[in-house]
Amino acid sequence: xxxxxxxxxxxxxxxxxxxxxxxxxxxxxxxxxxxxxxxxxxxxxxxxxxxxxxxxxxxxxxxxxxxxxxxxxxxxxxxxxxxxxxxxxxxxxxxxxxxxxxxxxxxxxxxxxxxxxxxxxxxxxxxxxxxxxxxxxxxxxxxxxxxxxxxxxxxxxxxxxxxxxxxxxxxxxxxxxxxxxxxxxxxxxxxxxxxxxxxxxxxxxxxxxxxxxxxxxxxxxxxxxxxxxx
Numbered sequence: 001x002x003x004x005x006x007x008x009x010x011x012x013x014x015x016x017x018x019x020x021x022x023x024x025x026x027x028x029x030x031x032x033x034x035x036x037x038x039x040x041x042x043x044x045x046x047x048x049x050x051x052x053x054x055x056x057x058x059x060x061x062x063x064x065x066x067x068x069x070x071x072x073x074x075x076x077x078x079x080x081x082x083x084x085x086x087x088x089x090x091x092x093x094x095x096x097x098x099x100x101x102x103x104x105x106x107x108x109x110x111x112x113x114x115x116x117x118x119x120x121x122x123x124x125x126x127x128x129x130x131x132x133x134x135x136x137x138x139x140x141x142x143x144x145x146x147x148x149x150x151x152x153x154x155x156x157x158x159x160x161x162x163x164x165x166x167x168x169x170x171x172x173x174x175x176x177x178x179x180x181x182x183x184x185x186x187x188x189x190x191x192x193x194x195x196x197x198x199x200x201x202x203x204x205x206x207x208x209x210x211x212x213x214x215x216x217x218x219x220x221x222x223x224x225x226x227x228x229x230x
Contacts, residue, residue: 008135012033016031016038016068018098023058037070041075044076044077071147072101077100108178113139117133124184138196145180146176149174151164
């Protein structure tokens with residue numbers, strides 16, 4: 001809470017966990033936090049990137065919030081391979097898990113931040129006068145809004161597909177697709193609207209970001225107590 005208050009641009013991403021076979025409510029701390037982005041996994045093959053990996057932990061949280069927030073490729077991802085000793089190595093190995101998906105989303109958040117800090121919004125071209133450092137809530141809103149629906153893993157084995165709730169506690173807000181939220185002049189078929197601001201009712205303060213393309217999303221940062229932080 002304290003770090004988020006003093007560093008509103010600090011965006012925290014956690015892996016959802018790999019115990020999804022335990023069923024509903026299998027997601028656990030720290031991925032179940034309200035103001036973090038929890039990342040689950042999809043398959044990585046071109047034809048199956050819209051298929052949710054069954055090992056991804058599921059929501060809801062104990063207070064009935066949807067988790068994970070987003071999915072990204074997490075099956076057979078090329079990753080660094082240890083030499084097993086102090087010897088240096090540049091080997092890679094294919095690894096699987098939500099810990100493979102999470103760096104993909106974290107890096108995408110950095111690119112989104114760069115897009116805004118270089119002034120690409122709202123014109124779709126870089127303009128220094130439009131540049132700003134986005135709040136973490138803005139990055140979360142953009143990423144969540146980019147989500148596309150996914151399918152159950154049973155689709156890989158020819159079984160009858162069961163429609164996943166979207167959004168829902170198996171896939172969150174779906175598979176990340178930055179093309180759905182990044183506006184490029186003369187290329188994108190939508191317009192993007194971002195508004196950052198604060199509401200203050202003299203009792204509590206809420207920072208929020210609103211993203212509108214076709215639909216809208218409101219992303220709330222944590223309530224800040226009016227007394228001083230210890």
